[in-house]
Amino acid sequence: MKQITATGTTVEEAVQSALEQLQSSKDQVDVDVIDEGKKGFLGFGTKPAIVKVSIKKNPVQDAESFILEVAEQMGAPVQVKTEVNNRDISMELEGEKIAILIGKRGQTLNSLQYLAQLVVNRESDQFYTVMLDAEGYRGRRKETLENLARRLAEKAVRTGREVKLEPMPSYERKIIHTALQNHKKVETDSDGNDPRRHVVIRPS
Template sequence: MKQWTATGPTVDEAIQTALEQLRTSRDQVDVEVIDEGKKGFLGFGTKPAIVKVSIKKNPVQDVETFIHEVAEQMGAPVQVKTELRQRDIYMELEGEKIAMLIGKRGQTLNSLQYLAQLVVNRESDVFYTVMLDAEGYRDRRKETLKNLAQRLAEKAVRSNQAVKLEPMPSYERKIIHSALQNNRNVETESAGNDPRRHVVIRPQ
């Protein structure tokens, strides 16, 4: 139950009735006053107040529930540590079968992150960015990409030909661009359309 419409002699009493039905507190809900009601005179013309009380959307709770459900269905249950920094949601996953959720080159983790972001933003008036990690995989992947960028830059210079990398999500492409931004021997650009967008390294 996420919302309740209630009536009462006053707006406050109608709200209290709704809170009891929703089993929550005033700070956890949004209130829409449909009718403020009317006291009347000597019992005549009395009109009850009507309010619609809705439980506030909790983006962190929604996305955690989604991750738990997907992990269970994959046979790889996890513990989730979540940190909300303004509009960024950082999630760290831990579990005995975490490799299943990471997948080859992080593809499963990337897909899960994309879906989690859809879930958290589907009914939200504010856009949230979800960053999903699994037992420090992102940091290890970052170092791998930096090393890959340097090796392929050398290859591009040595062969005097452009080198095309595999498709990557935007934040991984940024790692490649950043790793080579001070290399005067090459230039980088992103090409193609998602989900096949990739980095191209060209010799200068």
């Protein structure tokens, strides 16, 4: 973390001095007042104000840097477009070798997303949710899962037996639950523990 200790005749002056050296603004830093200083009398007994100023960590930039670095090491460099909506961070990846970062059934993308979320929340005082997408993969995957849900619901009704799906991350399980929530002949439940937690479709 970039930080600097600065002095001045007042706390404000010391902070301003630190901001100029860090080339930053007050909303981007944390200020720790070490000594408020002392004005003294007629120049005697004067003590300078001392402050320690640190640049705040930007969790979004940390996540972007992490993704760029991992993608580079995997031989699939990308560009990242990020949107932040309150505590939801959406990151869209674009690149020529994007399939490498998606992986089989999105497993690599899911792992990257999980790690990016750890990076974002590592030193943050509030919890952020990260959604990683790669050239529209999530939308295509959602459609695939909805079709799968309907097909397996029909199977459960036809055979009269429950159907277990493969393990999925929570937001993919939610797609299955949502797709079948108004289905009158089946009910859905999640079973098992992460990372093996999966959806079960049962005839009503």
